Amino acid sequence: MNFTLIRNLFRNTAALCYRSQNTSHVCAVAEAKKIHTTNCNRDLMEFFDAKKNWGEQTIKVGRAWNLDELRIKSNTDLHKLWYVLLKERNMLFTMEQECNEKMRLFPSPERIDKVQESMENIEKVIRERNVAYYKLETGETGERPVEEIVNLLGLPEEYRKQEYYIPKFMNIRWVKNYYEHGVVTSLAVKKFLRLYREKQRVEAKKARNRDYNHVQHLLKRFPNVDVEALKAQYPDVDLEKAKRTKK
Template sequence: MKMVGLTKMANFVRNTTAICLRASKVTHVWNPAVPVRAIHTTKTQNDLMEFFDVKKNWNESNIRVGRAWRLDELRIKSNTDLHKLWYILLKERNMLYTMEHECNQRVKVFPNPERIDKVQESMNNIETVIRERNVAYYKLETGETGERPVEEVVNLFGLPEKLHKSEYYIPKFMNTKWVKSYLEHGFINSLSVKKFYRLYKEKQYLDNKRSKTRDYNHVQQLLKRFPNLDMEALKAQYPDVDIEKAKRTKKARGHFDPKY
């Protein structure tokens, strides 16, 4: 009896399916080259309006926003989450730049311009976290950081400069254009470069001397106005100033007998 019932049920289902197909008169062709996705999370509206803010914020003068992503919050996220968050922040930054340009074109105030700084800070923090993970991975696998090597060189003005090494299609000793102008012609050791470097060092020395003089005079005025000033805090704030020497000057005494 059970086998007969199952046979009748199978025949009923088969006949019902055939009737539906004949009624619809639709021929389905399966193409294995076209991928079939049962579900997707892409937004339905992928037009140019994504470069603009939502319409309810267009006439607002103050938009409440949160803070930037911190490093300790990003370090506990996976690489997939960081990758998704990066593109979310990228779209947000493009939207903010578009709204800022549109407000400038319409001579309106762009609300909360600090949003751009917060987004940029978050993106910089993501790059920092990813660089930390890359350095840790390369140190574990190869014993090196994996970063681009940096070398201290002297530029054409005779000043020290940090050069990030990169690959070139021709070696240095075969690059006659660079060798002749940089080494053989003596751009580094020429009289013009030496004169420039001497004047540059003199300017640095004078700027440093003026800065120390300003701090020394400021400390004297502080000692004159506030005789009970905390000396430890003053030394911590002005480590390059001789506090004991400044105490003995006439500018620091004022119209009273100092207690120190």
């Protein structure tokens, strides 16, 4: 038997099979590339509104996403919706800037507020889920702790803790302001606090007088008004004194 002829025959057969498989694979890939589910790519035109809305005075749009609608959606849907709103916001900002440069009226500017409100609601829902997850796993909220401190003006302020590369006692700027120079306990800060509290007392007194005069006018105009409802709405006003007044 001619073993060389048989070996060459098997070799040619294997080569033909390999080529046919590669050809079918390339054809399958080429056919698969023709089918896609993504939107068309319009390059920089993605930053502009549709051409049918150019020159319009008003554009009909829906309302913003509320919290109840977002709470029933999955994290994947919220992630997709976030990027859709982000793309819409970038487009609206671009159109607003273009209209300002062309000295034209930007149609329906409330669209920006609706998009921003929707994005803020998504952040609230994500924060709620994050807090619930951390409370279930660790018993804590997982957010940065907040501490009430006194600022340089001597007023209470909420401070959200964060990491620093140097400790507090080694921070020269902080030590000088709070310990050496006594900024919080200085005479200027004390004078400011005294005037600030006096202003608050005057504003509170004016607010009480406005409510008292308003209740007097209500009692004079509507003698049969519901006293309990009026007392619930204005708890700081003495209704008996307002009734006895001759004003």
